[in-house]
Amino acid sequence: MFDVRRLRVLQEVARCGSLSGAAATLNYTTSAVSQQITALERDVGVAVLVRGPSGARPTPAGARLLEHAERILDAILSAEQDLQRLATASPDVVRVASFTSAAAAILPPALARFRTRHPRTEVQLVEADPDDGVALLATGGADAAIITEVPGERSQYADVVAVPVFDDEFFVVLPANHRLASAVEVPLPALAAEQWVVSSATGTCPDTRVFHNACRHAGFAPSVTFRAEDYSTVQGLVAANLGVSLVPSLAAAGARTDVAVRRVAGRRPVRRIAVATGAEPEGGSALAALVALVQNVGSRLTADAVYSVPARPFSVA
Numbered sequence: 634m635f636d637v638r639r640l641r642v643l644q645e646v647a648r649c650g651s652l653s654g655a656a657a658t659l660n661y662t663t664s665a666v667s668q669q670i671t672a673l674e675r676d677v678g679v680a681v682l683v684r685g686p687s688g689a690r691p692t693p694a695g696a697r698l699l700e701h702a703e704r705i706l707d708a709i710l711s712a713e714q715d716l717q718r719l720a721t722a723s724p725d726v727v728r729v730a731s732f733t734s735a736a737a738a739i740l741p742p743a744l745a746r747f748r749t750r751h752p753r754t755e756v757q758l759v760e761a762d763p764d765d766g767v768a769l770l771a772t773g774g775a776d777a778a779i780i781t782e783v784p785g786e787r788s789q790y791a792d793v794v795a796v797p798v799f800d801d802e803f804f805v806v807l808p809a810n811h812r813l814a815s816a817v818e819v820p821l822p823a824l825a826a827e828q829w830v831v832s833s834a835t836g837t838c839p840d841t842r843v844f845h846n847a848c849r850h851a852g853f854a855p856s857v858t859f860r861a862e863d864y865s866t867v868q869g870l871v872a873a874n875l876g877v878s879l880v881p882s883l884a885a886a887g888a889r890t891d892v893a894v895r896r897v898a899g900r901r902p903v904r905r906i907a908v909a910t911g912a913e914p915e916g917g918s919a920l921a922a923l924v925a926l927v928q929n930v931g932s933r934l935t936a937d938a939v940y941s942v943p944a945r946p947f948s949v950a
Contacts, residue, residue, distance in 0.1 A: 635676035637709065640702035642669040643681060643691075647699055651688040725754040727919055730766035731779035734864070734883035735906055739779070739798065739934065743926040754919040763839075767793055770911045776920050781839040782905040783846070789839070793909040796924060798931030803843060803879040803902040806871050807893045814893035821851035821897060828858040828876035830867050839904050844879050847902035868892055906931065
C-alpha cells in the first residue's frame with residue numbers, strides 16, 4: 634500500500650509541469666519532491682513520470698493513477714471534515730414547554746427514559762402555560778409543548794399537531810369545615826348555591842370550559858366570585874372559606890392540608906393533557922421518541938395515581 638500523501642505531490646507535479654514548480658507550491662525542496670515521486674513509483678511498481686530537460690509529465694500509468702488520486706483525496710478530505718464536525722458538534726437539543734403541574738407529574742419519568750436512550754440529546758424545559766407554549770412552537774422557541782384540551786371539543790390550537798397524553802380528572806375542593814367535607818364523593822348539584830373560585834381570568838381556556846360544562850351538565854350556572862392565575866392561589870382562597878372550586882388531579886396533588894379534596898359523584902369532569910408539536914415529528918427523530926415516551930407515561934397515569942383519593946371520609950382540622 635502506498636502513502637496517499639504522495640498522490641498530492643504527483644498532482645502538483647502534473648499541474649505545474651515540473652518538479653521545481655511543485656516544490657515551490659508545496660514549500661518543499663526539489664530534491665524532496667523527487668524523493669517522494671521515486672518512493673511512489675517504488676510503492677506502485679511502475680514509473681508515473683517522464684522527466685526531461687523541459688520538465689515532467691505523467692506516464693500512461695501516472696495519468697491513470699491521477700484519475701484515482703482525485704477521488705481518493707476527495708474522499709479523505711470528506712472523511713476528515715465529517716469527523717471534525719462530529720467532534721465539535723454540540724449535542725442535539727429538544728426544548729419542551731410545559732406548565733408546572735404537568736412538568737412535575739408527567740415529564741420526569743419520560744425524560745429519565747429518554748436520557749437513557751438518547752444520551753447525546755439535551756432536553757431543556759421551558760415553563761409556559763399552554764398558550765405561551767404554543768406561541769413558542771410558532772417562533773421556534775420550543776420543539777414540543779404540553780397543552781390542555783376539552784375532550785369532545787375542537788382544539789383551540791388549530792396550527793399544531795397534538796397527541797393525547799392523559800385525561801386529567803377534576804376534583805371538588807372545599808373548605809375544611811364545609812358541610813360536605815366528610816363525603817367521599819360530592820354531587821355537583823349539591824354545590825349549585827355555592828360561591829366558586831376558578832383558575833382563569835377568562836372563560837376561554839380549556840380548564841374554565843371544563844368547569845362551566847360540568848356545571849351546566851349538573852343543571853346550574855355557577856356564581857364565580859374570585860378568579861386566580863394558578864391553582865395554589867385557588868386553594869388558598871378556598872381554605873379561607875371564600876368559595877369552592879374544581880381542581881384537576883395534577884394540581885390537587887399539591888393540595889393544602891386545610892382544604893378537603895373530594896371526587897365528583899357521577900359524571901366526572903376531565904381535561905385532556907396533550908403534547909403538541911409544530912409539525913408531525915420525523916420518524917426516528919429524538920423529538921418523535923420524546924413524544925412517544927410522554928404518551929407512554931400518560932397512558933399509565935390515572936387520577937388515583939396522581940392524587941391519592943381517600944378511601945373513606947375524613948375531616949381536616
